[in-house]
Structure formats: C-alpha cells, structure tokens
Amino acid sequence: SYVLTQPPSVSVAPGQTARITCGGNNIGSKSVHWYQQKPGQAPVLVVYDDSDRPSGIPERFSGSNSGNTATLTISRVEAGDEADYYCQVWDSSSDQVVFGGGTKLTVL
C-alpha cells in the first residue's frame, strides 16, 4: 500500500519559517491535504488540494506539491502553531485513505 513519510519532528524559532515535508512515490500526482492537531484536540484542516486554505486559516499557512514531496510551510511561526501536523491522500491503487505518520512542530 501507499506510504507517506513525514519527519517525526521539526523545530523552529518564533518568527521564522517552518517547512514540514510529506514524501510519497509520485505524490505530485495526488491531492494532498494537511491537518493540525493540538494536544487533546481533534485534527483541523489547514490546507487542502495541495495549496488551498479553508476559511479562517491564516495566510501564514501554505502548501506545495511536486515530484515525490509535498510541503506544508508555516511563515512567521507563532507559539500557537505548536502542534502535530498530518498529511493525507487518497491512494487509488488500494482504494483507501492514507495518512502520514505525523510531524511534531516545536516552537523554540
């Protein structure tokens, strides 16, 4: 089945830019969605269809997808951005939803 690979952790200082990657075979041909999950809370959609933002999500959150890597970029990182982030795709070869293993973003 299709595998999405995320780094377990990313650390960034406040005000800097965080980049969280999601690797998969030819992921650039798929639509990638990103979720933010804070401790004890349900996931929240922050980016869909590679680079679109739901209403209410700050413009600081952006996404890109090409080749074998999709990237969630968080600009001007704030303490409140500290959370786990998950990427998600649909794998048509196995007819199932696939999530990445998640990346813990730490704001130093």
Next chain:
Amino acid sequence: QVQLQESGPGLVKPSQTLSLTCTVSGGSISSGGYYWSWIRQHPGKGLEWIGYIYYSGSTYYNPSLKSRVTISVDTSKNQFSLKLSSVTAADTAVYYCARRNGDSPYNWFDPWGQGTLVTVSS
C-alpha cells in the same frame, strides 16, 4: 455550520463489538454531497482511516479492517454509526467521526468531531 459529536461506551470487553454513533447538527446527512467518515488514533500514534458512508448507504472501508467493520446511516436521526467486531486491546483508540467533502475520494475531511476514547479491556 456543521458539527459532529461522537457517543458510545468508553469501555468494551475483548472479543465484543465496539459501537459508536456520530450525531450531525447544523446540516442534513440526506442532503448529499458528502461522505460521513470514521477515523481512529491509537494512543500517542497517528491517524488511521476506518471507512465512510454516503447517505444512500454506499460504504467504503479500510481493507485492513474491512472484515470487522460495519458503518451504517440513519437519516431520520441525522446520525451514522460504527460497529467494529471482535475487538482486542489493539483497537483501543480515540475514535473520530468526520465529514469528507464532495463526491471525489480525493477530497479532505472537514469538520471533525471532538473524538471519543474507547478502551478495550476486561
């Protein structure tokens, strides 16, 4: 705005059937255009898709769980439900219900319920 709320027993004995219900408010399941989903998260782990259902009753399941999973919908109550049979400790997890947007399987999940912890233990 649509909201989802899970309900059901927090403790299930091994070999029994886990049963959860998701109540949808702020919108009608039978209006169509969405798939109603179950997703779980083992303690301290990542997310695992269980399956989803359309208001008409069409279902799609994770192949790894398919033999034990049944998802059903009750449009009169604006609810959908999950049954997972023959549970073991490995099924201990937080169970979320969520709405999958649109008719395409490539779409995203939004919104999510708050989640409910189900522990499998004797």
